[in-house]
Amino acid sequence: MSDSPRQLSLNAFIHPAGHHEAAWRHPWTTPERLFDVTYFQEIARTAEAAKFDGIFFADGPALRSDVEHGPAGTLEPITLLTAIAVATERIGLIATASTTYYEPYNLARLFASLDHISNGRAGWNIVTTGTDLAAANFGLAKHPDHGDRYSRAREFVDAVVRLWDSWEDDAIRLDRENGIYADRSKIHEINYVGRHLRVRGPFNAPRTPQGYPVLVQAGASNDGRAFAGQYAEAIFTAHQRLSDAQAFYTDIKSRAAQFGRNPDHVKILPGISPFIGDTEEQAKALEREFNELTSPEYGLAQLGALTGTDVRNLELDAPVPVELFAAAGDVTDNKQSRLQVIAGIVERERPTVRGLLHRLAGARGHRVFAGTAEQVADTIEEWFTSGAADGFNVMPPYYPGGLEIFTERVVPILQDRGLFRTEYSGRTLRDHFGLPRPESQFSGSASAVQ
Numbered sequence: 001m002s003d004s005p006r007q008l009s010l011n012a013f014i015h016p017a018g019h020h021e022a023a024w025r026h027p028w029t030t031p032e033r034l035f036d037v038t039y040f041q042e043i044a045r046t047a048e049a050a051k052f053d054g055i056f057f058a059d060g061p062a063l064r065s066d067v068e069h070g071p072a073g074t075l076e077p078i079t080l081l082t083a084i085a086v087a088t089e090r091i092g093l094i095a096t097a098s099t100t101y102y103e104p105y106n107l108a109r110l111f112a113s114l115d116h117i118s119n120g121r122a123g124w125n126i127v128t129t130g131t132d133l134a135a136a137n138f139g140l141a142k143h144p145d146h147g148d149r150y151s152r153a154r155e156f157v158d159a160v161v162r163l164w165d166s167w168e169d170d171a172i173r174l175d176r177e178n179g180i181y182a183d184r185s186k187i188h189e190i191n192y193v194g195r196h197l198r199v200r201g202p203f204n205a206p207r208t209p210q211g212y213p214v215l216v217q218a219g220a221s222n223d224g225r226a227f228a229g230q231y232a233e234a235i236f237t238a239h240q241r242l243s244d245a246q247a248f249y250t251d252i253k254s255r256a257a258q259f260g261r262n263p264d265h266v267k268i269l270p271g272i273s274p275f276i277g278d279t280e281e282q283a284k285a286l287e288r289e290f291n292e293l294t295s296p297e298y299g300l301a302q303l304g305a306l307t308g309t310d311v312r313n314l315e316l317d318a319p320v321p322v323e324l325f326a327a328a329g330d331v332t333d334n335k336q337s338r339l340q341v342i343a344g345i346v347e348r349e350r351p352t353v354r355g356l357l358h359r360l361a362g363a364r365g366h367r368v369f370a371g372t373a374e375q376v377a378d379t380i381e382e383w384f385t386s387g388a389a390d391g392f393n394v395m396p397p398y399y400p401g402g403l404e405i406f407t408e409r410v411v412p413i414l415q416d417r418g419l420f421r422t423e424y425s426g427r428t429l430r431d432h433f434g435l436p437r438p439e440s441q442f443s444g445s446a447s448a449v450q
Helices: 037-049 077-085 104-117 132-138 146-165 222-231 242-258 280-291 296-307 322-328 337-349 353-363 373-385 401-416 429-433
Strands: 009-014 054-057 092-098 122-127 172-175 180-182 214-217 234-237 267-276 367-371 391-394
Touching (some): 009 037, 009 267, 037 077, 037 401, 054 122, 077 092, 077 104, 092 429, 214 429, 242 373, 267 353, 267 373, 267 401, 296 337, 337 353, 353 367, 373 401
Parallel strands (some): 009 054, 009 391, 214 234
């Protein structure tokens, strides 16, 4: 066991022109480059130069309905990360893909290919897809309900991991003299049969450098937490308050232990979206500058989609109706975790509609922080050392400058405090996260392709 001090994990969450919804309107951004691969390669190299663990792309298989007032539509992330892989050397590459709208075999191939191409830097952010906009794109009359999506997701991950494991590590022999490429006894059909899925296998490629890509998850509902405790190796989450983050952290680590897993092998990574200035006043002025660029129509569309209610007629300078969040439930009925985060803001702060839209404009319910580089480092250290986080998803309000300022000003402070690496110690995403390389579950099995 290593005696080295615990180290932060930092990911750059790449989101079009930035995580503030009005970032594309600000002169510091270049929204005309959002379909230019070199834009994302440059961002990835900035994060890699600062020794970040990984970069991360969210995704959904549908065009958002609010395209009129903000960038919508993105490059497919696994393809994009493959292009980024050849422009970088060490940084992890995490993409979102849905268990509802893929099939296990083709998704397993995509991520295995990314892991091979990148020499072991791939991660899969597992989602069940939270919006019903996708259903019609896949010939479905409606989006499957929450429980069915998670039931399918469990089967899906089980099947995908078994596919990745179906070649034992020493299956390839490369025996030129005897003409034997692979040992058939070490390549296994998986014969997976569930309620939702049937997959025979075996996989059509050997195990990847990491054994298989890192499994990442972002759901915080009760179903999502149970799923994370069983499968996730890194968890992206949203919290406004330290106490809420601590409770989530403790809950997930406990759930992992109940599944017989090492809680240290589950990394909890809340989002933080920092406005950074030379002074706190300057940082807050910058945040106000961005908020003043927001379109109320866009914010109301986002709020309406979240609450399932038509909110277009709300008076912007009137208090937010508390009943708007009646469907949020509580911690015992936690089906809509992001809605609960926002309901908590409304309950504690009683904002106007305009004020709430400004709060959500920053990072869609993730924590927005405006302050100096030292203050940003202080809040990261506080959450890291007080049982609330193993690291953070850094969500710059604007790209590329917001990430550049974070890497130039905040990262050196964290390094000086001994909280973050100054050099990479490994080559894979598992190395960066401090995760073990899993063995094939078929190792030593008598069941093989004949």
